[in-house]
Amino acid sequence: MTAPAGSSPALVRTFTQRFSCTPRGARLARQLALVELHDWGIPESTALSGDAGLLVAELAANAVVHGRVPGRDFELRMTLLEGVLRVEVSDARGDRRPVVRLHAHQAEDGYGLRIVEALAAAWGVQDRLIGKTVWAELSVRAAAVARMRQMVVDGEIDFNGRGVNRGA
Template sequence: MNTEITLVGNEFVQRFSATRRGARLARRLAVHQLDTWGVPYGSGLSDDVAVIVSELAANAVLHGVVPGRDFELRLVALAGTLRIEVSDARGERGPEVQPFRPGAESGFGLHLVGALAASWGVKDRVVGKTVWAECVTAR
């Protein structure tokens, strides 16, 4: 069955506290917002977005935190693509993505993002940076 999800024009923006609770809430609200846009919980796109938001929000909380500053989640529906952006207040970029190490307990989050997203990257902001990922919505 060939289905296409038409989300074009939808946008969701929310700030969260730069805490583990904020990261968890970002993931939950992202999939809730997708559900209100017609992308059901448990669908492939919903599950992929949940993992991507989890990883990007966790990185913002662990590596991008500036005391007293929040992080921001933005979901933007473009033609055939859902763009996920997580912005934090720290301008420095972390180390480059390291090669996958079997048995490692951490350090593979961006590998997951790269595997699930059609593309991803980092862009500078006036204050801080934005890590973005794009998922294909047309199947």
């Protein structure tokens, strides 16, 4: 697939995976998100990767704690489109809406959405036929976008963000 002459290739990446609605599933979601971002040219050592990993961890943990329905998984979806990385976590509990709460000093829980609110450029909730999707967006710095665009031009990654096998 090539971009039309005179235009830049669109930087579109997507990753979707279902996980068991357990603490182990939430940890695995974060780990695989970081691996996927690395494959997209966003190394784990970058601020964007760190922020995205934290968003995935918090949203996945909330899905496990507040959105769990026995026998149902939660779904992680990440989309990178030009200057925005969108993280979505869907669960089966549409009746339990996320709320940012003010907590007393030294509260043991309830900080997850405050972290999401602090990191994300925007966040919200969308209803689904079954359950809900909580999403958060991070701004991608122009330098990261330029680096990924150059990786596509150099043939290091394809338009899906996967490394290109150069063979021997």
